Amino acid sequence: MNAEFIEALNQLEKEKGISKEVLIEAIEAALISGYKRNFNSAQNVRVDIDRDSGQVRVFARKTVVEEVLDPRLEISQEAAAEISPAYELGDIVEIEVTPADFGRIAAQTAKQVVTQRIREAERSIIYEEFVDREEDVVTGVVQRADNRHYFIDLGRVEALLPFTETMPGERFKHNDRVKAYITRVEKSTKGPQVYVSRTHPGLLKRLFELEVPEIYDGIVEIRSVAREAGQRSKIAVSSRNEEVDPVGACVGHRGMRVQTIVNELRGEKIDIVRWCEDPVEFVSNSLSPSKVDSVEIQEEEKIAQVVVPDHQLSLAIGKEGQNARLAAKLTGWKIDIKSQSERDKFSEEEPVEAEIPKVDDIEDSTQLGD
Known part of the structure; x- marks a missing residue:
């Protein structure tokens, strides 16, 4: 590697927003593994990349000991003193062991690491972009389909539109443009996965x-x-x-x-x-397009008793109860709908409470019977 490589890292930092220092540290870590693998070394080593020139150097790290048991990891106090008299027992001595052809390995490793980090950074950027767009509408182009999903091209990422999230009878062809709602964004090994819906x-x-x-x-x-x-x-x-x-x-x-x-x-x-804040008016409005005669509210049970003109009953309830069902979802109230004639009939059939005779009257009637 050379100064041109360092300049390339500087350019990447500006264009992709990936820290040069983070890249260099990642390359150094990868080169340690590369050195041990290619040179069959069990040494404790450190790789250093010059931040200006790009020069790569490998240093073996050895601990200063009285008696050397493993020369790959340890160095005697006498040998350490020949390097520098300042070394004491327990200190770490670094000895350069850079192989002659290590530059080729370094260049290959650096390329792999940089490519991987760029891919990871782009995935992270795309994830952050789309996770902020959850609960938003996007427009994409249908690319293909499998047995469960449509794959929608959103430009920088491919979204999944499950068949269960399409409207009844809705079918899409290749290159159809589709508006959909982002329900969730997840991280995966292949990058961010965006899920969209047409029914939400x-x-x-x-x-x-x-x-x-x-x-x-x-x-x-x-x-x-x-x-x-x-x-x-x-x-x-x-x-x-x-x-x-x-x-x-x-x-x-x-x-x-x-x-x-x-x-x-x-x-x-x-x-x-x-x-409307008034539940009576809101429930009445929610049953549109039908007209409503009256609404009685039961606060505790969250029930609304609605009376509509006879000719409006089927409109208020809707096909298969759809209008009433949607009105209940919209208002949060359980809605019970009756026609005016049903309400009148119910009122007429209300039982009249019989008058309970007083105790004195019972006693009087008993005496008369005697």
Whole structure:
């Protein structure tokens, strides 16, 4: 190795952010193993690389003892004194043992170590980049598929989209562009592994943040999301500015904003409702598009008794109970829906409590019987 090698390490430090000192220390450690392996040496050695010239030197480290039992690891006090009178028992003496052709081994080892460290550093940088992007939306290109996953090229890393995280009936071909939600990032022996989803409720939330400037600016806030991917979703929104209608902002002019998201989610229906602190109003809003006559709240049981017009009952419940189910997820309340006629019939059938006769009346009737 030479000064050009040191300059190359300086350049790597600037371009890749890998410390030159860390690289040199790693090369020195690797050269110790290389020396022992190639020269069949059991000596305790130290390798030193000159930080300016790149010159590599190998030193055998021996302990000063009275009687030498292992000449590979020990040196007598007399022999040590010939090197320097300052050495005492127990001191470590370093003797240069650099082989004549060690430069070739050093160059090969250095190349391997640097290549490995560059790969590790790049993997670490990519991991840090994507672990910070967990719960974010990314756009990638479908490269291939196996029997369980799509492999999505994100540029610097390949993400896994499990088939179970795709929407019903959704199929992708090679080179299809896909938006997906990063669910987790893991370290592996092959580098960072990114997992993405098309069914996660977070995807819907992030798509609205990308499409609606008022959400990105913090004027409109998404309070909760309920989603049955590929079929129907509900989001509850509120506004920090009384002059901004949160529902209108999300729908957009002529529905353009929400339609863009619907198209991205392959026709998934999206209900946008106004969030409210009052659970009665919030539950009522959550059952949109149906109309609600009344809502009675049972705080302790977290149950909402909802009455809707007869002709709105099927709309309120939804196909296979979907609308009611999503409303319950959105609000966090268990919702019991009845039609107005069911409620009236229930009220009419409520049993009338019989009047319990007083004790005195019982006694009087007994006396009369006598």
